[in-house]
Amino acid sequence: MKTTIYIIICLFVLVFVLHLMAPKSYHVERKIVVTTQIDTVFKSLCSLKEQQIWSPWAEIDANMKIEYRGVDGEVGSVSHWVGNKEVGEGEQEIMKIEGNTHIETELRFLKPFESTSVGFFQVQELENKTEVIWGFHGEHEFPTTLIMLFMDMEKQIGPDFEKGLSKFKEYIENKG
Numbered sequence: 605m606k607t608t609i610y611i612i613i614c615l616f617v618l619v620f621v622l623h624l625m626a627p628k629s630y631h632v633e634r635k636i637v638v639t640t641q642i643d644t645v646f647k648s649l650c651s652l653k654e655q656q657i658w659s660p661w662a663e664i665d666a667n668m669k670i671e672y673r674g675v676d677g678e679v680g681s682v683s684h685w686v687g688n689k690e691v692g693e694g695e696q697e698i699m700k701i702e703g704n705t706h707i708e709t710e711l712r713f714l715k716p717f718e719s720t721s722v723g724f725f726q727v728q729e730l731e732n733k734t735e736v737i738w739g740f741h742g743e744h745e746f747p748t749t750l751i752m753l754f755m756d757m758e759k760q761i762g763p764d765f766e767k768g769l770s771k772f773k774e775y776i777e778n779k780g
């Protein structure tokens with residue numbers, strides 16, 4: 605009986621220590637430069653419907669179901685998706701639009717696990733070009749913190765952002 609109690613106490617201590625060591629937040633972003641005017645780029649990025657055209661996750665599940673609510677491209681507009689195991693279920697809502705420089709969304713993942721993240725686009729005008737930064741960040745809570753000891757968000761999401769931005773560049777430069 606004493607041995608069982610010691611084992612249970614050791615397991616609790618181990619889990620607690622691992623939780624303390626684990627990353628509590630994440631931030632992933634990528635950027636690209638496109639040869640399109642900032643107004644056109646920004647308007648396109650604000651559109652949840654247009655985002656679906658170049659989304660790297662749209663390729664993963666061609667049968668994904670997407671519903672839109674609100675006025676596309678404005679604060680409060682929402683896209684809700686239901687897809688296969690890789691895509692899961694969730695929604696994205698535009699929370700903030702600042703001039704032609706910043707878009708902030710709330711990403712609510714529902715399946716296969718629940719979590720909330722902040723997604724963003726930052727746009728900056730360069731000489732006859734536009735720099736686009738796409739990223740997201742959030743906080744990990746227990747027990748997700750333990751999973752994050754073995755999973756690197758940068759390696760998980762970074763390549764998807766790179767692929768999406770590459771597709772966006774092709775889309776936006778050929779759009780007009």
